[in-house]
Amino acid sequence: MNKITFIVILVCITVVTCFQVPNVTVEVRGEDEGCKAFKQSFPDSKRVVQEIVLRVIDLLYKNRDQAPDKGTVKVIVRPMDGVAYTANNEINFSSTYIAKVIPSGRVKEEMLGVLTHEMTHVFQYNVQVPGGLIEGIADFIRLRAGLAAPHWKKEHGGKWDAGYQKTAMFLDFVDKKRPELVRDMNYSFRLRYQDSIWKKLTGKDVNANFDEYQKSF
Ligand SMILES: [Zn+2]
Structure with a gap:
């Protein structure tokens, strides 16, 4: 390989793998109290959402290059039932909520x-990740971002994959004992979820980890 070919290949690899801060759009579709509160709280909403994107990627990945390229991330605030939902790269957030x-x-x-x-x-x-674990990881990231809701607390009983804060608190416990657990798990889910991941990463199956968590408080 001559020198020029080598440099061309190196530049190509850099362009392909180099992390690009995702573009963000924010649309507030309404004039109700919730839409007003959103606009008042975040006059520079695009910058706020962009900061959330980077915070989430940094909490989910050891290296930003590992995050999937989602193109432009859209946030739409509008009156609707429920709290919020996400489909691919679009978040719909309820102004009614x-x-x-x-x-x-x-x-x-x-x-x-x-x-x-x-x-x-x-x-x-x-x-192929269980829904409860997907929701648990989302609340785990919220917790680690310092944004846990005040009513969240550790609870006895239930199942490890009950979802949301219940699974998030469990993940927080195991991740403190075995640092980077959630990052490693999430990255392995680009292939698929397997129950054996728990044993592989922590040395114990999920139920043994959950028992230990239950006895810890
Ligand atoms: Zn969710």
Whole structure:
């Protein structure tokens, strides 16, 4: 290989693998109380969402290059039932829900928390992963971002994959004992989920880990 060919190959590899900060669009479709609260809390919403994107990627991956390229990430705030949902790279966030949170006095924190949870769905790998674990990882990232909801607490009983904060608290416990667990798990889910991942990464199966967690508080 001559020198020029080598340089061309090196540049190509760099362009292909180099992380690009995803583009973000934010659209507020309405004039209700929730839409107003969103606009008031985040006058520079595009920058806020971009920061959430980077925070989530840094919590999910050891290296930003490992994150999937999702193109432009869209956030739409509009009146609807429920809290929020994510389909591929589009997050729909309910202004009806935002309005309900206003009286709590922590609407901004809650909006950041919900956006962090949904943004995790945009960037996490999910090949045949149990739904409870997917939701647990999304709340785990929210927890590690310092945005846990005040009512979250460790609970006795239940199942490890009950989802949301129940699974998030369990993951937090195991990840503290075995650092990088959630990052390693998530990265392995680009291939597919297997129960054996627990034993492989922690030396114990998931139920033994959950028993240990249950006895820890
Ligand atoms: Zn979710």
